[in-house]
Amino acid sequence: MVDRPKKPSALSATPGLTPQAQVTISHSNDRVSAVLPTGESIEVLLFGATMISWKDAAGNEKLWVSEKAKTDGSKAVRGGVPLVFPVFGTAPDHAATSKLPQHGFARTSRWEFLGKSTSESSSTSGSGDDSVKLDFGLSPSNLSEESRKAWPFQFGLIYSVTLGRGNLNTTIVVRNEGEEAWEFQTLMHTYFRVTDISKVSIAGLESSQYLDKLTAPIPSTATSPSSPLSITGQTDRIYSPAGGPEAPVTIKEGGKDNFSIVRDNLNEVVVWNPWEAGAKATADFWPQDGYKEMICVEAGAVKGWVKLDGGESWEGGQIITSS
Numbered sequence: 446m447v448d449r450p451k452k453p454s455a456l457s458a459t460p461g462l463t464p465q466a467q468v469t470i471s472h473s474n475d476r477v478s479a480v481l482p483t484g485e486s487i488e489v490l491l492f493g494a495t496m497i498s499w500k501d502a503a504g505n506e507k508l509w510v511s512e513k514a515k516t517d518g519s520k521a522v523r524g525g526v527p528l529v530f531p532v533f534g535t536a537p538d539h540a541a542t543s544k545l546p547q548h549g550f551a552r553t554s555r556w557e558f559l560g561k562s563t564s565e566s567s568s569t570s571g572s573g574d575d576s577v578k579l580d581f582g583l584s585p586s587n588l589s590e591e592s593r594k595a596w597p598f599q600f601g602l603i604y605s606v607t608l609g610r611g612n613l614n615t616t617i618v619v620r621n622e623g624e625e626a627w628e629f630q631t632l633m634h635t636y637f638r639v640t641d642i643s644k645v646s647i648a649g650l651e652s653s654q655y656l657d658k659l660t661a662p663i664p665s666t667a668t669s670p671s672s673p674l675s676i677t678g679q680t681d682r683i684y685s686p687a688g689g690p691e692a693p694v695t696i697k698e699g700g701k702d703n704f705s706i707v708r709d710n711l712n713e714v715v716v717w718n719p720w721e722a723g724a725k726a727t728a729d730f731w732p733q734d735g736y737k738e739m740i741c742v743e744a745g746a747v748k749g750w751v752k753l754d755g756g757e758s759w760e761g762g763q764i765i766t767s768s
C-alpha cells in the first residue's frame with residue numbers, strides 16, 4: 446500500500462481524475478457533511494461539533510440519535526457523538542470546573558469548521574478518495590460569556606473526524622494557550638446503534654476494574670468477570686480496560702462483531718444505557734423504548750485529570766471499525 450500525502454482541500458475535481466470526496470456545508474450553515482465516492486457518509490453539526498450521522502456505503506446508519514434530540518443549539522444533542530470537555534459529569538470537588546454544567550461546554554458551544562483534507566491509499570485503485578478528514582476548532586472566543594466566566598482559561602481544541610471505508614477516526618487535540626496550568630477530562634460520548642440490546646455483548650472489558658456510577662454518591666469499585674459484558678438493565682460504568690488502549694473493545698450482536706474500538710491516550714471506557722426507567726426520565730430520549738436500540742461506549746480520559754502547563758498540548762482519539 447502506498448501512502449500518499451494529503452491533497453490540498455482547494456484542489457477541485459478535474460475531468461478524467463478519480464472522484465473526490467464531497468464535502469458540503471448546509472445552506473443554513475449549521476452542519477458539515479462529507480460523502481466518500483464509495484457512498485460512506487458523515488454529518489457533523491457545528492453545534493458541539495456533534496456527529497449526528499455515520500452511514501456505511503449501503504446507507505445503514507451506525508449512530509443512534511433520539512427522535513426528540515435538539516439540533517438547533519438549545520440543548521446538548523441526545524445521540525450521535527457529543528464531546529465531553531473539560532469535565533466528565535460534574536465535579537463539585539474540583540474547584541476549577543465546579544461551576545460547569547454536566548459534561549462541560551464543548552457539546553453546547555458552536556465550533557468553527559477549519560476545513561477538510563482527503564487522501565487515497567493507492568493512486569492506482571481508480572476509485573478515488575479513501576478517506577476524508579474534517580477539522581473543527583473551539584477556543585474561548587467561541588464560548589458563551591457564562592462558560593468563559595465559569596472556566597476562564599486560555600485553550601484551543603481541534604477535533605478531527607476522519608471517515609474511511611468501514612472506519613471512523615475521531616481525535617481531539619487540547620492545547621493550553623495560556624501561561625497558567627489547568628486540568629481537564631475529555632470523552633467521546635458515542636451512541637452506537639444496535640438492533641436488539643438483548644443480543645449485544647461487549648468484549649474487551651473482561652477482568653477489568655470499573656467504577657459503578659449507579660451506586661452514587663459514592664461510586665463502587667469492582668472487577669468485571671472474565672466473560673464479555675451483556676446489558677440487562679440500567680448501566681453506567683467507568684471501565685479501565687485491563688488490555689490498555691490498544692486492545693480493542695468490541696460491540697458484538699448475536700455473536701457477530703458490529704463495532705471495534707481502539708483507543709489512543711483515552712484510558713477509560715464508559716458504558717451507559719439508561720434502560721427503561723432512565724429513558725422515561727429523560728425528556729429528549731425518544732422513542733422511550735429506544736434504549737433497546739442503542740449502547741453508549743465512550744472512550745475518554747475521565748479518571749483523575751490531565752494537567753497541561755502553559756503551551757503544552759495533549760492528543761487522544763479512537764478508531765472505530767464497523768463490520
Ligand SMILES: O=P(O)(O)OC[C@H]1O[C@H](O)[C@H](O)[C@@H](O)[C@@H]1O
Nearest residue numbers: 547548658681682715716717741
Ligand atoms: O444526560 P447527559 O448529560 O447527556 O448524560 C448522559 C450520560 O453520560 C455518561 O454516560 C454518564 O456516565 C452518565 O452518568 C450520563 O447519564
